[in-house]
Amino acid sequence: MLTDSPSSLAASAPIARRPLHEAAIDRLRDLIVQGELLPGSRLNERVLAGQLGISRTPLREAFKLLATEGLVELLPNRGAIVAHLDPERIRQTLAVMGALEALIGELACKQAPEAAIAEIQALHFEMRAAHARRDLAAYFRYNQAIHLNLAEAAGNAVLALTYRQLNANVRRVRYMANLSPERWDAAVREHDAILAALSARDGTRLKALLSDHLAQKTASVLAALAERRIMAAA
Amino acid sequence: MLTDSPSSLAASAPIARRPLHEAAIDRLRDLIVQGELLPGSRLNERVLAGQLGISRTPLREAFKLLATEGLVELLPNRGAIVAHLDPERIRQTLAVMGALEALIGELACKQAPEAAIAEIQALHFEMRAAHARRDLAAYFRYNQAIHLNLAEAAGNAVLALTYRQLNANVRRVRYMANLSPERWDAAVREHDAILAALSARDGTRLKALLSDHLAQKTASVLAALAERRIMAAA
DNA sequence: TTTTTGTATTCTGCATGCAAAGTTTATAGG
DNA sequence: CCTATAAACTTTGCATGCAGAATACAAAAA
Structure with missing residues (x-):
């Protein structure tokens, strides 16, 4: 099966139906993994939220998640960037x-x-x-x-x-x-x-x-x- | 149990010059790891936010984080619980x-x-x-x-x-x-x-x-x- | 009594407003 | 012309309001 299981540990819980906006978060992950968002790119909350069609709050939650996966870096008071490839x-x-x-x-x-x-x-x-x-x-x-x-x-x-x-x-x-x-x-x-x-x-x-x-x-x-x-x- | 002594929590959260809320999140992690919050306990956003002295937004971000660590489980539309010890x-x-x-x-x-x-x-x-x-x-x-x-x-x-x-x-x-x-x-x-x-x-x-x-x-x-x-x- | 159904309440999930931190731009001084 | 500084603007981080889902409760039916 080629479909990427997007889940984190959280998703192993008994989930009947996932919240609507996780799709948008998965899309962001793909954008980073597939290199459409280059390492070092700033991830402007407002702009990105607009592009993904969600609001800033769930996007911020996504940032935190992707940070634990090492895909984005969180800079205090300066938001998130796509993690560098060290x-x-x-x-x-x-x-x-x-x-x-x-x-x-x-x-x-x-x-x-x-x-x-x-x-x-x-x-x-x-x-x-x-x-x-x-x-x-x-x-x-x-x-x-x-x-x-x-x-x-x-x-x-x-x-x-x-x-x-x-x-x-x-x-x-x-x-x-x-x-x-x-x-x-x-x-x-x-x-x-x-x-x-x-x-x-x-x-x-x-x-x-x-x-x-x-x-x-x-x-x-x-x-x-x-x-x-x-x-x-x- | 947390509910038995909510005031101790509030007291143990010193007011920082800059409200850096990661301290509160670490405190929550400790509560779970040290077993003060029992597996299966529901984590009511409003109540817990009040006890930790933060608002619901950063707490929700913490939930997502702790979920990736396997410490809490997120139930769609039903919030978070302390992860069971399977x-x-x-x-x-x-x-x-x-x-x-x-x-x-x-x-x-x-x-x-x-x-x-x-x-x-x-x-x-x-x-x-x-x-x-x-x-x-x-x-x-x-x-x-x-x-x-x-x-x-x-x-x-x-x-x-x-x-x-x-x-x-x-x-x-x-x-x-x-x-x-x-x-x-x-x-x-x-x-x-x-x-x-x-x-x-x-x-x-x-x-x-x-x-x-x-x-x-x-x-x-x-x-x-x-x-x-x-x-x-x- | 037990089950079912309708209703009230609680709670989550998301959107948005606001203050503070950060960044840029304009201006004055060297 | 370049540097330093301050004002204006932008962006984050957090708090809070609101709509809808989930749960609890109550009354009616079996």
């Missing part, structure tokens, strides 16, 4: 994600339902298709979906949620930095191996593969940042 | 913390400054002192401080922050559930071994010890929950 912070985030992926791989192999693995397999083929068509946007979507579904498949909601939140920040870089063709091909091969290990429920091998995959991803992401391919607002 | 959720949280502690142990041994290790060692002796005096409250404080300092010593801010947030929920259980004398003594011995491994910068051993320590802690916490030693509001 390479060191990204590196640290990826290190934590590595620790989580190790657990994810272990748990997923041990206790993921067959249906979940089948779905991930399906997403993998979709991703292969996107790669064959050189459709980078679709590739990214399926890639994300695979990793998030894998996190879900581990059967630990806290683990999946934590992983997702950390991922949001890294995702911003991916959206802004294209991969080199070689790296793209290599990433696909890595995913092939990952899927094979998952299907075989070989936890030890999956952990190693995920760790290697993340190391490559880290290098790629940090290289993109170092090359200043990532733009920031003045 | 044993399965606590178990999942502890599993994630285990993965993080493995990384913490590894990084701390590899790159913690000597001063940080010395400080942890000092806290450890303070904790031993509290244990010798059977001062449970002080013991918990030093125990927390040790684990949090260890997380900081790993030199990864994202790691430390993530660990701290997950820890908040587990801490609530510790505050409410006393340890058995045997478990208490065993925990202290485990800490002795942990400190020894850290001082020797033996990452492999530290990881194993932390893992074992957490497993014991998990058993103890879940036992407390199972024995219904943890109270919840109706």
Whole structure:
């Protein structure tokens, strides 16, 4: 499933129907993650509230939320800006994600339902298709979906949620930095191996593969940042 | 209970030159973590705002924040309640913390400054002192401080922050559930071994010890929950 | 007595007003 | 022409008012 689960921990509560304005907040999150709002951009309450069609109060609540996710920075008495992409912070985030992926791989192999693995397999083929068509946007979507579904498949909601939140920040870089063709091909091969290990429920091998995959991803992401391919607002 | 002594709250909120309301929000977090507000308690906006000496708007922002930390649950159109202590959720949280502690142990041994290790060692002796005096409250404080300092010593801010947030929920259980004398003594011995491994910068051993320590802690916490030693509001 | 339905009350969620902090612009002095 | 300073403007942070949802209560029906 490609639909982004937008929720924070709060959303795990028994919710029948979400407040109307959370849609607007999710839209703001997407604007930041997809790079339409550049790092460093000031987020004027009145203007942004107008653009999103909500009032300042729920928007302010959204700022606080997005700040905990590391997507915006709150400057006392000077409002909010889109959080900068600090390479060191990204590196640290990826290190934590590595620790989580190790657990994810272990748990997923041990206790993921067959249906979940089948779905991930399906997403993998979709991703292969996107790669064959050189459709980078679709590739990214399926890639994300695979990793998030894998996190879900581990059967630990806290683990999946934590992983997702950390991922949001890294995702911003991916959206802004294209991969080199070689790296793209290599990433696909890595995913092939990952899927094979998952299907075989070989936890030890999956952990190693995920760790290697993340190391490559880290290098790629940090290289993109170092090359200043990532733009920031003045 | 909060409702029993509303005046103490008002008195403990000193009027700052600039009404910085984050102090009030921290106070609310403490009330939840320390169990003065029982799981399941409804958090009436107007009442609570009055007790904390702030207005509803910043309090609502606090609710959203605490929801991401898993300390309150937001029920659409029905406000906020203190989050329930779901044993399965606590178990999942502890599993994630285990993965993080493995990384913490590894990084701390590899790159913690000597001063940080010395400080942890000092806290450890303070904790031993509290244990010798059977001062449970002080013991918990030093125990927390040790684990949090260890997380900081790993030199990864994202790691430390993530660990701290997950820890908040587990801490609530510790505050409410006393340890058995045997478990208490065993925990202290485990800490002795942990400190020894850290001082020797033996990452492999530290990881194993932390893992074992957490497993014991998990058993103890879940036992407390199972024995219904943890109270919840109706 | 128990269940149901209509009504009153309470509470949340959002919009908006206001004071203070911050920013920009204009002006005077060097 | 450049710098310093003050006035005007902008924006945030918080308080509060209002509409609608949810709950509690009461009376009527089974």
